[in-house]
Amino acid sequence: MANLSPCLAQMSKLSLSAGRQIAHSLPAPFLAPATKRYASNTKEKKPAGNPQKNKQKGVVEKKKKKGRTTYLQYDQKDSEQFSLCDAMRYIRAFEVGQKPTSVKYDVAVKLKSLKNGPVIRNRLRLPHPVSTDVRICVVCPPDSKYAEDALKAGAVLVGEEAIFDAVKDGRIEFDRCICQTDSLAKMNKAQMGRFLGPRGLMPSTKLGTVVKDPALVMKDLIGGAEYRERLGVIRMAIGQLGFTPEEMQRNIKTFIEALRKDINVLSEKINKEMVEVVLSSTHGPGLPLNGTFIDPNSKITPRELSTGA
Incomplete structure (x- = not known):
């Protein structure tokens, strides 16, 4: 009986070589569906559990910003402020050529107040009415x-x-x-x-x-004249271009005193505070007032402002 071991060895070598050729000859896309099916079964893990533990692990959570309850205020210490006579002098320089009765002075008072609180509204008769x-x-x-x-x-x-x-x-x-x-x-x-x-x-x-x-x-x-608080600011016509500094001083003083009374009436409900007073005109800029009538170093006198408009 012949020995079959050499024949079996040769047949095994032939089968292995044929299998390697078939595997190498298969195109790459052929294996793609199998890998896609395998990939679809794997799910990405999402961070869950205690938010504090997630923060420790490096997961950042966005926080909602709270809106402001008060109007934005600026520090007035570094801003330039003017006396009443100096402010009138600069404003009249901007209003050169205008009629003294057509151009008006306006005063704006900025308040420190809550957005959703009660507003100031009243009527006032000035010592020198604005026509x-x-x-x-x-x-x-x-x-x-x-x-x-x-x-x-x-x-x-x-x-x-x-x-x-x-x-x-x-x-x-x-x-x-x-x-x-x-x-x-x-x-x-x-x-x-x-x-x-x-x-x-x-x-x-x-x-x-x-x-x-x-x-x-x-x-x-x-x-x-009627005045009303809007967005934390009260504006009112306080005079005309031909008014003298003394007339303007009396009107502004009367207006500020009336506002203080209105603020005291509302003090039980809400706290309001005057933080800035600005004088402007129809075509001129707004100049913050420092509460004085005239600066000692001023280059103009109230008499000069009274004679020329």
């Missing part, structure tokens, strides 16, 4: 004595239903509105607050624009 062409509307019975007296005092509109219809049509041809007490119920029934409220023209007992006799308060309304 303005104010159109006044008086809501009262058209055939009454109040209507006749209001027209003599300078009202441009007097009546009830005619005024209500014009306002609803969008024809608001007045700057101030006074309501006689007998017409207040009709005005509320006509829902005038929807149209006049957003414009700041709705009569109110608190502002003194709902009165028994409108003609008696029209003089103060024409010579007075």
Whole structure:
């Protein structure tokens, strides 16, 4: 019987060599589906568990920034401030060639206050009123004595239903509105607050624009001015270009004293504080005031500012 071991050895070598040739001849994409299937079964692990432990491991979590509850304030120590006479001198240099009665001085008072707190709003008659062409509307019975007296005092509109219809049509041809007490119920029934409220023209007992006799308060309304806090700032026309420094001083002093009284009234609800007072004009820049009338080293005198406008 012949020995079969050499034959078996040769057959095994042939089978191994054939297998190597088949494996080398297979294209690479052939194995790709198998690797993709294997890769799809593996899931990426996400950090979970205690957030403090994640921070220790290096996982950074974003925090929501809290919004500001107060208006942004700037440090006034390093800013240049001016006396009243120096500020008027520079502003008049910007207003060269303008009419003394057409250009106005404005004062802006910046407050330290909360954004969502109550706001300051009031009316003031200055010692030296700023002349303005104010159109006044008086809501009262058209055939009454109040209507006749209001027209003599300078009202441009007097009546009830005619005024209500014009306002609803969008024809608001007045700057101030006074309501006689007998017409207040009709005005509320006509829902005038929807149209006049957003414009700041709705009569109110608190502002003194709902009165028994409108003609008696029209003089103060024409010579007075209304101010209101907006975004932590109160602005008001404080004088005209032809005013003397002494007249401006009296007006600014009266305005600041009125603001202090308004702040004291609100002190129980919210704390407000005046941090900056800026004087400007119609075309001129804003100059911060330091609270003095004239600087000792000033190159101009109040008399020179009084004679030339």
